[in-house]
Amino acid sequence: MxxxxxxxxxxxxxxxxxxxxGVDALDRYFREQVTQDVRRRLTNCFVLADATDGVVGYYTxxxxxxxLTALPESLSKGLPRYPVLPAGLIGRLAVDRRNQGQGWGGLMVVDAAVRAIRADPAIYALIVDAKDDHAAAFYARLGFQCFVGHERRLFIPLSEIAKRL
Ligand SMILES: CC(C)(COP(=O)(O)OP(=O)(O)OC[C@H]1O[C@@H](n2cnc3c(N)ncnc32)[C@H](O)[C@@H]1OP(=O)(O)O)[C@@H](O)C(=O)NCCC(=O)NCCS
Structure with a gap:
């Protein structure tokens, strides 16, 4: 809610x-580059806005x-041998400093999941690239798990999120 x-x-x-x-690269990207990427259809960007349209957070x-080989065997063994599976990438995610720790980051991840579930092309999983250990811990808390051999690239099958929703 x-x-x-x-x-x-x-x-x-x-x-x-x-x-x-508080993360310069994410703030600079949002200020200087995101609109060009959206215009070129390289990404979409969604904004969590407050009642006055102020930006509380954003994600791409x-x-x-x-x-398929990047998934843990426990998951891949139940899937057909397709070489790749469709996914949705949350490329960047950030919450304004004043609003961190209030559930907004988690809410934006859920929003991405809902959009992925509703999308016409089927999407198997959400993927994120955590920029550091703190971000990886944040995603792990939400139920994301690491790809085989990667500590910072994580995923969650949409079927798992759908169960939680
Ligand atoms: C990381 C970030 C997006 C998290 O958003 P947030 O709104 O502060 O986090 P939330 O309040 O939604 O936290 C959701 C859950 O993750 C946990 N969490 C948040 N930050 C965490 C961290 N650094 N380590 C471990 N868990 C964390 C919260 O305790 C919460 O768990 P709970 O629901 O069980 O209490 C935000 O702090 C941020 O913008 N940081 C700077 C930019 C950044 O690092 N972005 C990540 C890019 S990869």
């Missing part, structure tokens, strides 16, 4: 200059694929 007045919408004419997550979302 999202707090009254807050909503997650495609990036529009939101004020981006003052957004500050694009199509991706997962090699």
């Amino acid at each position: 999202i707090a009254e007045g807050f909503r997650i919408v495609p990036l529009g004419k939101h004020e981006r200059a003052s957004f500050c997550s 979302f694009s199509a991706a694929s997962v090699p």
Whole structure:
């Protein structure tokens, strides 16, 4: 349940200059590059906006694929031998400093999952690239697991999220 007045919408004419997550690369990307990437159809960007349209957080979302061999055997053994599986990549995710630790990051991940479940092309899993151990711990807390041989690239099958929803 999202707090009254807050909503997650495609990036529009939101004020981006003052957004500050504390991670310079994510803030700079949001300020300087994201609109070009969206225009070129390289990614979509969704914004968590408050009642005054202020940006509380954002995430980028694009199509991706997962090699079957990157999944743990416990999962891959139950799947057909397709070389790759369709996925949705949360490329970047950030919450403004003043709003961190209040559940907004988790909510944006759930929002991405709902969009992936509703998408016309089938999507098997959400993928994220955690930028550091803290981010990896955040995603692990939400139920993501590491790809074989990767500590920072994580995934969650949408069937698992759907069960939780
Ligand atoms: C990482 C980030 C997106 C998390 O968003 P958030 O709104 O602060 O996190 P939430 O309040 O939604 O936390 C969701 C859950 O993850 C846990 N969590 C949050 N940050 C965590 C961390 N660093 N390590 C471990 N767990 C963490 C919370 O305790 C919560 O668990 P709970 O529901 O069981 O209490 C946010 O802190 C942020 O923008 N940080 C800077 C940018 C960044 O690191 N982005 C990640 C890019 S890969």
